Amino acid sequence: MPLLDIEGLRVDFGDRGRPLAAVEEFDLRLDVGAVRGLVGESGSGKSVAMLALMGLLGPDARIAADRLHFGDADLLALSRGARRGLLGREMAMVFQDPIASLDPCFRIGAQIEETIARHERLGRSARRERALELLRSVGIPAPASRLAAWPHQLSGGMCQRVMIAIALACRPRLLIADEPTTALDVTVQAQIMGLLLDLQRRTGMALLLVSHDLPLIAETAQRTSVMYAGRIVEERPTASLVARPRHPYTRALLDALPERHRRGERLAAIHGSVPTPGARPAGCAFHPRCPWARPRCADEAPALLADGDGSVRCHFPLDPGAASG
């Protein structure tokens, strides 16, 4: 049984009469202990989908799904209280901006202990011991003295380590990392990714890595889902996604990367810009920007269909190895 099983997730904002769908027809399955990547640009709906899964969206978001299962729990059927009980204990999340995610008014140690105290009946000294052990496990030097530190005394990389320590405080089965290294320098980014993968292997938790950074996902995740304009457009093992993309959007994103060009070459740019949720084109949402689009793409929205080792949402999936159009 998969750890996470999502089918047909939909998140609407705005008027009931004129809903704006941030996420539609979102499917995702994640096995116990697996590492999955979720790639998308800003506005693609990737963060909204994750917040909906965590139950962290505000009351103006309307969430519906054919299936939203975590382990053997049906998240849609759970009470608010039961849902809260899962948060932090079974599923945890790390966000992009670690400095903004920590409360500036409390010491590091207190913020880690707060999570432990919420879910486990432990004495003060046992909590402190656990907090210390957590700081050590995320590679913070001189952890004992850091327990008393304030967030502003730590660098961005150190704050992100603390956030990871808080997320792991109750040994969750699923960790969602939403752009965990985007705000950090490359050398620190490499350290944090190494740490996340290390912890994932050691604890056997599943890791859902959300990012716009395709190379980062490519070297980390076993399988990857690509989102565009609120929908998943392609899903398959990362190796074949990168080597033989079938959706034109995946292909175009890969082709536009600077590392795929030689000096002096113009980049293979995608024309146009990402449509806003209120102004998504009819048919396939990517068709106005797609070099391979045909008349059918403007009329009929494609479904996500099984395709080789994954699935793709395109009327005319690309032949692997075909020249770009």
Next chain:
Amino acid sequence: MTQLLPTAPAVLQARRLCRVYPVGRGPFRRPALLRALDEVSLEVAAGRTTAVVGESGCGKSTLARLVAMIETPSAGALEIDGIDALAARGSRRRDLRAAVQMVFQNPYASLDPRKNVRRLVEEPLLIQGRLTRAERHEAVAAMLQQVGLRAGHALRYPHQLSGGERQRVAIARALVLRPRLVVADEPTSALDLSVQAQVLNLLLDLQLAADVAYLLISHDLPLVRLIADAVLVLYLGRTAEQGAADAIFERPLHPYTRALLAAGPRLEAMAPRRQLPPPGEPPSPLEPPPGCAFHPRCRYATAICAVQRPLLRPLAGRLVACHHAEVI
């Protein structure tokens, strides 16, 4: 450095630039001195691109601000097109300021939301005060077309534009004075992935068309590798390595350059674990380590690195500041 790019004359020559900031430590203590930039020299050839790379706090933005004459260096010399920029006053100084323009990272923050596109692009011309109203509007229309915006965009406001269009406006604003040098501070990193390549292509096209040089501040090494002719690697306000981009990317000689190049993710699915990143993070520029500033994080460091600051010296077609550059 003149030997690196002998063909084109230098549009910017900076020698031993220093910038020191006093940092308050409370009302009754003397302020500490933060050396944001420590004797950095650099040359940008006309129509070419020089990239500045390094982690946050390395001094790259300070360097950008000094070159754009937003701030004055504490010491050092700055020449633009052969003219001493620090001594220039009055109209001469205004001309130099027009010759160096900036494009910032975030077009959402760098454009005044209350001005429309025409006004935003016209503003630099107004400040220079050379053209009539009709001439200005003509120049704005031509510039908008050059950056790929339609005439209909002229009356729109920033909130009516997409991120990519906004950055095109920021680029138009920078180029409308026909500068010799544009300082571009992470010009694409705030843009959508699928739009970044468009804006980069635009910058490359404009460089060819207008013969403008770029000082590119970036942490995106694949991008730097693609478009830069020369590279300056900064660490804690000091030059670690600088020279022709080809030489440095082919064979980096400073351990910090190597670490930076090795740290970025590679587009190979489940690639074997990258070379271990350097441990720790850059130390505070308020208390730089003695000797080589990188030695506490350097895997090649020996006793001398902790004591003696390495000089920037020529080696294998570039300048490098490392005691052990020959054996690395």
